[in-house]
Amino acid sequence: MNEFSAEVIVVGAGPAGSAIGAYLAQAGHEVIILEKSGFPRDKICGDALTPRAVKEVGYLGMATPESEGWHKNRGLRLIGGGHRLEIDWPDIDGTPNFGLTKPRMGMDEAFARHAQRSGARLFEQVKAMSPDIGEDGWIQGVHASGTDHRGRRVGPEAHFSAPIVIAADGVSSRLAVAMGLEKRDDRPMGVAVRAYHSSPRHADDYIESWVEMRSRNSAGESEVLPGYGWLFPLGDGTINIGAGLLDSSPQFGSVDFRTMMGQWIADMGHEWGIDETTSLGPIKSAALPMAFNRTPHFHKGLLLVGDSGGMVNPFNGEGIDYALESARLAAEVISTYSRYPKHVMREKLQEYPALVGDSLGGYFTLGRVFSAIIGHPALMQFGIKYGMGVDVVMEFVVKLLANLYRDPKVSEADLIDRVISALTRIVPATSNA
Known part of the structure; x- marks a missing residue:
């Protein structure tokens, strides 16, 4: 040996x-x-x-x-509730303003x-x-x-x-x-599914997140799909497209992720110039330990x-x-x-x-509290419907989701920075809690 x-x-x-x-x-x-x-x-x-x-x-x-x-x-494009917002990454000292x-x-x-x-x-x-x-x-x-x-x-x-x-x-x-x-x-667990496609928008300046995924059913009606979706331009002629679902969702464990991805791509793929013919490989899945x-x-x-x-x-x-x-x-x-x-x-x-x-x-x-909340479809839909159109709410969401906020002690910190910092301090802060 x-x-x-x-x-x-x-x-x-x-x-x-x-x-x-x-x-x-x-x-x-x-x-x-x-x-x-x-x-x-x-x-x-x-x-x-x-x-x-x-x-x-x-x-x-x-x-x-x-x-x-x-x-x-340069930032994140959020899509949901009939809204489409492009938000640049916040300019925070010591942190690059790009992804x-x-x-x-x-x-x-x-x-x-x-x-x-x-x-x-x-x-x-x-x-x-x-x-x-x-x-x-x-x-x-x-x-x-x-x-x-x-x-x-x-x-x-x-x-x-x-x-x-x-x-x-x-x-x-x-x-x-x-x-x-x-x-x-x-602790919450997630499942992510991912595929690669060739796309004319492979060099887009924004990564894209669909907080509300929709498709058309057999009657031609729009219906909400479980989870959230993403499209990440890779700059090499391809994009990474995927979707995720938390185990706090009532659909977790019963969703056919490949069918879900297929429905979503069929309904919105024209925006990125993708369909079944642009696929560069199989859809794959993995667990997300959170x-x-x-x-x-x-x-x-x-x-x-x-x-x-x-x-x-x-x-x-x-x-x-x-x-x-x-x-x-x-x-x-x-x-x-x-x-x-x-x-x-x-x-x-x-x-x-x-x-x-x-x-x-x-x-x-x-985040554990958040994952429990979005597991309730009615609460999630309420937040998307009434929050996506409010600029200050979406700035808060981007800073919170990406964990990008200023230390409240610095002079440049705004109210949103202070609120997020306060929220993270009032919950248990140990790795074992």
């Missing part, structure tokens, strides 16, 4: 795993990243980075040139290669099979195996040891489950980042932003304490879930 050792083992080379690998390597730590697939590889997602995520990419020191397929957008899109087939590889250039050792087509748990119950590495292009175990077997292990292995997080960390049923649906985020030497810790925004289904932020916070704690005596290091690593809770806990708890 092959043996490898490092200061930190990262399981998963998505944005979260690659980001923490890059941060720690840049700080001089020995880091190994294990990725069960080989790059390039796909991920079912909206392919969009909001300005918050773009800011995190900047912290990482990673370039996003247009020449490498990064397409800028980015890039297909995940290339985006994830860009993050992984950045981690490699930073000094992390990346093992592709190597799958963590089980944790290596010491006599004291703490994780001390992982047992792994080589995989083929389909992710099937083919060997050779290997053992990777480190005093700190990062679970960045996505929504199912088999590593976290093997350490006794199951997902929480008191609002800290797996905790605690540190458990016996294992830290959870990104989707493995349920760090998807309940307001809009965005996960990359929080994957990158949690990776940065975890890297700061690890870099500070990893070389302390073992008993001190283990105690101090408990700061990580507290930091994540302070940063995101209140906002995610507010």
Whole structure:
């Protein structure tokens, strides 16, 4: 059996795993990243980075040139209740006023290669099979195996040891489950479906969100479809089109998502020049783990980042932003304490879930309330009908959904900034709440 050792083992080379690998390597730590697939590889997602995520990419020191397929957008177009609004991303100090899109087939590889250039050792087509748990119950590495292009175990077997292990292995997080960390049923879950189409509007300046999806029934009457939809221009001749549904919706579990997407595209596809003939592949679906649906985020030497810790925004289904932020916070704690005596290091690593809770806990708890509200169709329709036509309400909605508001302490903060900040403070702000 092959043996490898490092200061930190990262399981998963998505944005979260690659980001923490890059941060720690840049700080001089020995880091190994294990990725069960080989790059390039796909991920079912909206392919969009909001300005918050773009800011995190900047912290990482990673370039996003247009020449490498990064397409800028200036804001969000909201459609619903007979209204169509284009709202530019708010201009907030320290946060870029633009978003980015890039297909995940290339985006994830860009993050992984950045981690490699930073000094992390990346093992592709190597799958963590089980944790290596010491006599004291703490994780001390992982047992792994080589995989083929389909992710099937083919060997050779290997053992990777480190005093700190990062679970960045996505929504199912088999590593976290093997350490006794199951997902929480008191957190919202979502399902997203996504497809790629060629479109003449592939370079549009706005990403688009349909907060009210409609189609025509057999009688030619307009009817509301469950969930929300998006169209993200990718700037390369294609767009990412998708839809999401929360488990708080009464239709959850009984919806045929592919039929729903087909109905929606048939009804509105002319706006983007898409139909069944412009499809570039099958419709695919994935689960969205929201609002800290797996905790605690540190458990016996294992830290959870990104989707493995349920760090998807309940307001809009965005996960990359929080994957990158949690990776940065975890890297700061690890870099500070990893070389302390073992008993001190283990105690101090408990700061990580507290930091994540302070940063995101209140906002995610507010999102849980939101997800429960929109699960009631009558309330959702009321909000769309009477809110979409009011500019100040929609400015509030965009800032809230994208988590883009100013610190109320700065002079530029307006009433909307102060209201959102107050709302996130009056709800529990810990990752375990």
